Amino acid sequence: MTGPDADSPRAVLFHSPAFQGHRTGRHPENPSLMAAIEAEVGARGLLSHRPEAAFTHAPPEAITRIHDPLLIANLEASRGNTGWIGADTMVGPESFDVARLAAGAAIAAIDAVIEGPSRQAFVVARPPGHHATPSRSMGFCLLNSVAIAAAHALHRGLRRVAILDWDVHHGNGTQDAFYERDDVLFVSLHRAPFYPGTGASFERGAGAGTGFTLNIPLLAGSGDTTYLHQIRSVVVPAIDAFAPDLLLVSAGYDAHVHDPLGGMNVSEAGFKAFNRVAIELADRLCDGRLVLVLEGGYDPPALARCVADAIELLDAAAGREGGTE
Numbered sequence: 001m002t003g004p005d006a007d008s009p010r011a012v013l014f015h016s017p018a019f020q021g022h023r024t025g026r027h028p029e030n031p032s033l034m035a036a037i038e039a040e041v042g043a044r045g046l047l048s049h050r051p052e053a054a055f056t057h058a059p060p061e062a063i064t065r066i067h068d069p070l071l072i073a074n075l076e077a078s079r080g081n082t083g084w085i086g087a088d089t090m091v092g093p094e095s096f097d098v099a100r101l102a103a104g105a106a107i108a109a110i111d112a113v114i115e116g117p118s119r120q121a122f123v124v125a126r127p128p129g130h131h132a133t134p135s136r137s138m139g140f141c142l143l144n145s146v147a148i149a150a151a152h153a154l155h156r157g158l159r160r161v162a163i164l165d166w167d168v169h170h171g172n173g174t175q176d177a178f179y180e181r182d183d184v185l186f187v188s189l190h191r192a193p194f195y196p197g198t199g200a201s202f203e204r205g206a207g208a209g210t211g212f213t214l215n216i217p218l219l220a221g222s223g224d225t226t227y228l229h230q231i232r233s234v235v236v237p238a239i240d241a242f243a244p245d246l247l248l249v250s251a252g253y254d255a256h257v258h259d260p261l262g263g264m265n266v267s268e269a270g271f272k273a274f275n276r277v278a279i280e281l282a283d284r285l286c287d288g289r290l291v292l293v294l295e296g297g298y299d300p301p302a303l304a305r306c307v308a309d310a311i312e313l314l315d316a317a318a319g320r321e322g323g324t325e
Ligand SMILES: [Zn+2]
Pocket: 167, 168, 169, 252, 254, 295, 296, 297
């Protein structure tokens, strides 16, 4: 497969130097991750010939579709301060505004894949979001960008949204947000037992949402073969059966073999294979509509290569759809 030339349609990329403004000191989730991604993406020439991707802070009504007023009030109170808002989650003076901007980028990505200019988008933003529950910021996450994006997509009139979470940690916040709903399918592959302790296979949703949460716990040390077996035998049939209008991916890269936190063995070729499956699913079910939202990944060079690889694959998909057959 070859990438698109300069005239081919490309995926929309949502990124900004402002995402380095969530200052967390020596915390593993720190601005150097974003700097490494920007450098790698720039070195591969992936920033040129790119569709315009304007975005701004998520509006309050988009955030309150997912989060409780108390969580928002706590984050507002953190403005201008530095400190811990949980056992593992740090905020700096601008962190709430950066988190609002990350959620705003995810919202803009939904608008982009619905209205154009492309059906493929990657939100390269931080802080990550998938551990943030409706009522609690946790696990390095302040606001749940992917959940806010899914709720925005439904608000815009899409009927069903699937969220595939391949971050090494269980996306407990996203699960909580949609646990009793049948219009969002949440599928997570994650290491277990591991932080945050949720995501057992018997957690399948409740009420109207029963059967619309799918958890696939994996043992420490799992690699490409295990992941791809589960993706092909369990994830693909479940998303096929759900028939979503949009596929969102909580794209964490902390299952990478070099990751200092994850303890898994996924290779860069493995992540590319996950991406190809997501593209195939979106092409078959969602008229191509696919939004990747960055979650974890704590080895800066590995994270940067994985993100750049994903952008190249999304570009190739955009080029195939936009070009002549
Ligand atoms: Zn993670």
